[in-house]
Amino acid sequence: MRGLGLHLIFVCGFLFAGATYTSTCLGDGNTSFTICSEKERLALLKFKDSVEDLSGMLSSWVGIDCCMWEGIHCDGITGKVESLHLRGDYYDWVEGYNNYLVSNEVDSSLEDLRHLKYLDLSGNDFQGSRIPKFIRSFKQLSYLNLSHAGFEGIIPPHIGNLSNLKLLDLSWNEKLMADDMEWTFGLSLLKHLDLSLVDLGGAQNRGMLFYMIPSLKELSLSHCGLSNADLRPSLNSSRIRSNIKHLDLGFNSFGGPLPGFFQNMSSLTFLDLSSFNVSLAWNFANLLSMIPSLAELRLSDCGSIRRIYLPLMLIILHFSHNMLSSPVPVIPNLVGLYISHNWLTGPIPTFLGNLSKLDLSFNQLNGSIPEFVGNLAALTHLDLSVNWLTGPIPTSLGKLVSLQLVSLNSNLLNGTIPVSIGRIAKLQTLDLSNNSLEGVVSEAHFANLSMLRFLDDSYNTKLTFNVSRDWIPPFQLVSLDLSSCNIANGFPQRLQNQRKLYKLVLSNASILGPLPRWLRRMPIILHFDLSHNQLIGPLTNLPSGETYGGRTDLVFLDLSENRLTGKIPKCLENLRGLFTMILSSNRLSGVIPSSVALNLLRRLKLNDNNFVGELPRELRNLRYLCILDVGNNRLSGNLPEWVRKELRYLAVLRLHKNNFTGRIPQSFCKASNLRILDVADNNLKGTIPPCLGELIAMVSGRRYRPFEHPSFNSDENVQQVMKGVDIEYTRTWYMVYNMDLSSNRLVGEIPVELTALSMLVGLNLSNNHLSGRIPDTIGNMSELNSLDLSGNELTGVIPPSMADLTFLSHLNLSHNNLSGRIPTGSQLQTLTDSSIYEGNKDLCGPPLPKNCINPGEDPTTITSTSEKKDEAADEKTKVWLFYVDIICGFATGFWGVIGVLLLKRQWRHKVFMFAEESMDKIYVAVVVKVNKIKRRRETA
Numbered sequence: 007m008r009g010l011g012l013h014l015i016f017v018c019g020f021l022f023a024g025a026t027y028t029s030t031c032l033g034d035g036n037t038s039f040t041i042c043s044e045k046e047r048l049a050l051l052k053f054k055d056s057v058e059d060l061s062g063m064l065s066s067w068v069g070i071d072c073c074m075w076e077g078i079h080c081d082g083i084t085g086k087v088e089s090l091h092l093r094g095d096y097y098d099w100v101e102g103y104n105n106y107l108v109s110n111e112v113d114s115s116l117e118d119l120r121h122l123k124y125l126d127l128s129g130n131d132f133q134g135s136r137i138p139k140f141i142r143s144f145k146q147l148s149y150l151n152l153s154h155a156g157f158e159g160i161i162p163p164h165i166g167n168l169s170n171l172k173l174l175d176l177s178w179n180e181k182l183m184a185d186d187m188e189w190t191f192g193l194s195l196l197k198h199l200d201l202s203l204v205d206l207g208g209a210q211n212r213g214m215l216f217y218m219i220p221s222l223k224e225l226s227l228s229h230c231g232l233s234n235a236d237l238r239p240s241l242n243s244s245r246i247r248s249n250i251k252h253l254d255l256g257f258n259s260f261g262g263p264l265p266g267f268f269q270n271m272s273s274l275t276f277l278d279l280s281s282f283n284v285s286l287a288w289n290f291a292n293l294l295s296m297i298p299s300l301a302e303l304r305l306s307d308c309g310s311i312r313r314i315y316l317p318l319m320l321i322i323l324h325f326s327h328n329m330l331s332s333p334v335p336v337i338p339n340l341v342g343l344y345i346s347h348n349w350l351t352g353p354i355p356t357f358l359g360n361l362s363k364l365d366l367s368f369n370q371l372n373g374s375i376p377e378f379v380g381n382l383a384a385l386t387h388l389d390l391s392v393n394w395l396t397g398p399i400p401t402s403l404g405k406l407v408s409l410q411l412v413s414l415n416s417n418l419l420n421g422t423i424p425v426s427i428g429r430i431a432k433l434q435t436l437d438l439s440n441n442s443l444e445g446v447v448s449e450a451h452f453a454n455l456s457m458l459r460f461l462d463d464s465y466n467t468k469l470t471f472n473v474s475r476d477w478i479p480p481f482q483l484v485s486l487d488l489s490s491c492n493i494a495n496g497f498p499q500r501l502q503n504q505r506k507l508y509k510l511v512l513s514n515a516s517i518l519g520p521l522p523r524w525l526r527r528m529p530i531i532l533h534f535d536l537s538h539n540q541l542i543g544p545l546t547n548l549p550s551g552e553t554y555g556g557r558t559d560l561v562f563l564d565l566s567e568n569r570l571t572g573k574i575p576k577c578l579e580n581l582r583g584l585f586t587m588i589l590s591s592n593r594l595s596g597v598i599p600s601s602v603a604l605n606l607l608r609r610l611k612l613n614d615n616n617f618v619g620e621l622p623r624e625l626r627n628l629r630y631l632c633i634l635d636v637g638n639n640r641l642s643g644n645l646p647e648w649v650r651k652e653l654r655y656l657a658v659l660r661l662h663k664n665n666f667t668g669r670i671p672q673s674f675c676k677a678s679n680l681r682i683l684d685v686a687d688n689n690l691k692g693t694i695p696p697c698l699g700e701l702i703a704m705v706s707g708r709r710y711r712p713f714e715h716p717s718f719n720s721d722e723n724v725q726q727v728m729k730g731v732d733i734e735y736t737r738t739w740y741m742v743y744n745m746d747l748s749s750n751r752l753v754g755e756i757p758v759e760l761t762a763l764s765m766l767v768g769l770n771l772s773n774n775h776l777s778g779r780i781p782d783t784i785g786n787m788s789e790l791n792s793l794d795l796s797g798n799e800l801t802g803v804i805p806p807s808m809a810d811l812t813f814l815s816h817l818n819l820s821h822n823n824l825s826g827r828i829p830t831g832s833q834l835q836t837l838t839d840s841s842i843y844e845g846n847k848d849l850c851g852p853p854l855p856k857n858c859i860n861p862g863e864d865p866t867t868i869t870s871t872s873e874k875k876d877e878a879a880d881e882k883t884k885v886w887l888f889y890v891d892i893i894c895g896f897a898t899g900f901w902g903v904i905g906v907l908l909l910k911r912q913w914r915h916k917v918f919m920f921a922e923e924s925m926d927k928i929y930v931a932v933v934v935k936v937n938k939i940k941r942r943r944e945t946a
């Protein structure tokens with residue numbers, strides 16, 4: 007669950023998937039001499055026909071010889087299709103990089119491929135269909151991978167007929183379950199079985215999985231709903247268990263004292279017991295003395311060791327009988343130790359044995375990183391991210407010549423980055439982001455880093471990059487993030503030699519001047535973020551991208567908060583692959599051209615510029631659009647009638663501070679996913695359409711499925727997810743719903759229908775000409791945090807139901823013609839600022855000084871604080887927008903974790919069962935990000 011880890015998986019999944027394809031598919035020179043059978047060719051074509059292939063995975067499936075098609079391998083002599091390698095990356099969701107097939111079933115045409123030995127359909131989306139029964143006819147199948155493929159329902163026992171299977175992977179299919187595991191007993195050659203996330207809780211014979219397949223070497227049963235009873239030893243068990251090398255039992259319901267199960271597992275080298283809730287941390291000691299062969303141990307998120315003192319924990323793990331005199335581990339073979347997400351405390355101990363992989367991320371370790379780490383000569387992976395470590399990065403790190411990954415992000419490290427880091431010749435990933443490092447980073451820091459691929463030094467605001475203009479870096483980076491650092495010497499010229507970059511983030515890095523010409527020739531940038539700098543001049547020279555992984559063009563473009571001028575150029579229409587375009591807060595002008603209406607756009611932010619004229623009608627064609635923000639420009643004309651049902655993903659519509667005229671169109675009411683509607687500060691007239699009360703997302707929190715194809719028809723809703731999250735942070739998450747119609751010229755009454763919008767957290771109708779009464783049912787808007795009806799012509803009494811608004815923390819009813827006694831009630835009692843009610847001369851009762859029995863007294867006038875509130879509201883909106891970004895699944899890398907957890911269809915269900923416990927960590931992560939946003943604003 008670590009940010010970096012996932013990040014790497016994302017990136018690698020993407021970068022290398024293509025490579026695997028070609029090598030397995032085109033590697034055999036003899037396939038060209040065989041011609042595939044017509045029957046099999048037609049079967050494949052029918053399959054191709056049955057799937058939706060947005061990324062062109064099957065684009066090579068044309069022509070007569072199907073043996074030459076991508077993903078197909080034929081027997082060199084018979085020409086029969088022998089392997090079907092159609093792995094998608096549906097699970098590795100990164101904005102815009104997806105490459106997977108979608109279909110509502112596996113087409114039965116595949117049944118004709120009778121000679122299949124190898125079938126990999128993993129990572130595609132079969133939309134909740136059943137695993138097809140016809141799989142049983144592949145009698146020769148030895149490899150079957152259906153993981154991450156959206157299958158649901160009961161696993162067909164017919165898989166047990168595939169007696170040649172050596173590998174079976176059905177993991178990570180949400181809602182896949184088993185009623186009886188007896189079928190596995192037929193798989194006498196099976197070496198590798200992965201049923202992670204399959205619900206085995208109700209399956210007969212599930213305990214037998216450990217005993218009945220003697221050939222089994224790797225068994226993964228994480229998130230399967232198993233409990234201690236399933237580990238009860240049986241008569242023959244020891245013989246069989248002694249073959250198992252790799253055992254993943256993480257995230258089940260194991261707890262209490264450890265069972266004797268692990269005795270006699272004499273071959274075991276990998277063990278994952280994450281979330282194993284032993285009654286006493288000391289129980290782990292017994293465990294490990296049972297398994298001397300163990301090389302890698304994972305104990306993430308084990309409740310019982312939460313907050314334990316790390317040195318103690320290591321003693322518990324039998325690293326040493328005597329922590330002072332014997333640095334030799336008692337588990338002689340242990341080389342990989344993962345104890346992340348445990349809130350472990352204390353310093354990094356000096357006795358870490360011979361580890362090569364150490365992951366202590368997401369704990370509460372403090373103190374500094376000891377120079378002693380330089381003695382861990384075997385170390386290849388060091389992850390200490392998200393802790394409370396202080397002090398400098400030890401110089402001795404440079405001695406660790408085997409290191410490939412160093413992740414120290416999100417600590418409190420200070421001092422300079424030691425030059426010795428430049429000696430770690432095998433280093434591929436260096437993540438020092440989000441610390442307080444300072445000083446200058448120069449060429450010397452990278453002297454020997456020829457393998458470096460990922461460099462993230464972002465959010466070290468006192469760090470300066472100063473390398474000479476003619477320096478030629480020894481590495482070819484894939485990803486570079488230097489945001490919120492200082493970059494000396496203007497735009498980093500040397501970047502133009504980096505020919506493999508897919509991600510370049512240099513936001514808030516004091517970059518001055520125009521976009522350089524050579525940018526245009528940068529080959530592979532998919533993700534390009536130069537926001538929060540001092541770029542000037544026109545919007546030109548954007549990296550146009552060349553063909554990459556079957557896709558062209560930029561996917562993510564953020565140039566917000568610069569000083570770019572001029573019009574949006576027409577050539578923007580070349581960026582056809584763009585998902586995200588953020589040009590906010592520049593000095594761009596002219597009309598918004600139709601060229602911004604790029605088909606795949608999810609997010610379009612042009613706010614805070616000087617655009618004039620009307621919104622281009624072509625925006626109506628952006629069927630994936632999730633966020634449209636054109637606020638604070640000089641746009642005019644009517645509000646866009648095309649915001650309606652067809653824009654089914656539109657979650658945020660911000661048109662505030664423009665000069666839009668006319669009425670609020672009824673069509674808005676059909677925008678079924680809208681959760682932020684902001685048309686404040688325009689010239690709108692007419693009444694508030696009562697049908698706005700039908701905005702279904704605001705009524706019921708309807709589920710948003712950002713990266714799923716519209717043909718999805720699952721009707722689960724996000725409410726569940728929200729509830730899952732709700733457990734830890736109700737307030738922030740519910741903030742995502744907001745309606746602001748303030749500062750227009752709206753007339754008529756507040757439609758009573760609006761009070762059906764029970765998800766709304768903010769409602770602002772202030773500064774219009776609304777009349778009539780506040781609806782009595784206002785108390786139904788139970789999530790309201792902020793309600794502003796000030797500056798209207800409302801009459802009558804304040805409805806007593808307003809006292810039911812238990813979350814209300816900001817209320818403004820001032821400057822209306824309200825009368826009568828101010829209702830009292832739990833929450834209203836806490837809102838004691840009398841300015842809330844000022845300017846209503848017939849209101850009385852506390853907090854107003856005017857007594858209801860003695861009318862005639864003037865309430866004290868209180869100076870307006872509205873400006874401050876505006877600012878606060880603005881900040882709030884930014885935070886809201888950040889959450890919506892998550893909701894829309896835009897966050898990548900580190901933030902992808904959150905997005906994934908929240909929305910990934912396959913993960914949601916099960917992951918949330920344990921996420922309730924893990925939420926605190928995610929919460930920490932979210933807070934860090936929000937703080938960063940704040941920090942940025944402050945430094946801007």
Ligand SMILES: *[C@@H]1O[C@H](CO)[C@@H](O)[C@H](O)[C@H]1NC(C)=O
Pocket residue numbers: 034035036
């Ligand atoms: C191709 O086939 C020939 C004869 O059947 C065989 O000798 C040769 O090793 C094969 N080449 C490959 C790359 O499989």
Ligand SMILES: *[C@@H]1O[C@H](CO)[C@@H](O)[C@H](O)[C@H]1NC(C)=O
Pocket residue numbers: 093094128129151152153154173174175198200
């Ligand atoms: C099955 O496919 C997934 C990717 O789709 C991969 O991560 C996994 O390692 C594969 N399983 C096996 C056992 O090879």
Ligand SMILES: *[C@@H]1O[C@H](CO)[C@@H](O)[C@H](O)[C@H]1NC(C)=O
Pocket residue numbers: 163164166167189
């Ligand atoms: C296939 O599996 C089913 C169910 O497990 C079983 O009844 C049947 O006998 C098996 N057929 C063969 C040919 O093994």
Ligand SMILES: *[C@@H]1O[C@H](CO)[C@@H](O)[C@H](O)[C@H]1NC(C)=O
Pocket residue numbers: 217240241242
């Ligand atoms: C133990 O093994 C014997 C033969 O090897 C078998 O008949 C018996 O069913 C097995 N018992 C259990 C509990 O698996």
Ligand SMILES: *[C@@H]1O[C@H](CO)[C@@H](O)[C@H](O)[C@H]1NC(C)=O
Pocket residue numbers: 396397420421422
């Ligand atoms: C680093 O922080 C510690 C406190 O955590 C402080 O004592 C020390 O002076 C700082 N060092 C530098 C170089 O800023």
Ligand SMILES: *[C@@H]1O[C@H](CO)[C@@H](O)[C@H](O)[C@H]1NC(C)=O
Pocket residue numbers: 640642665667689
């Ligand atoms: C807004 O639009 C109205 C009517 O089209 C026009 O009279 C007015 O001048 C515009 N205001 C601004 C600030 O552009």
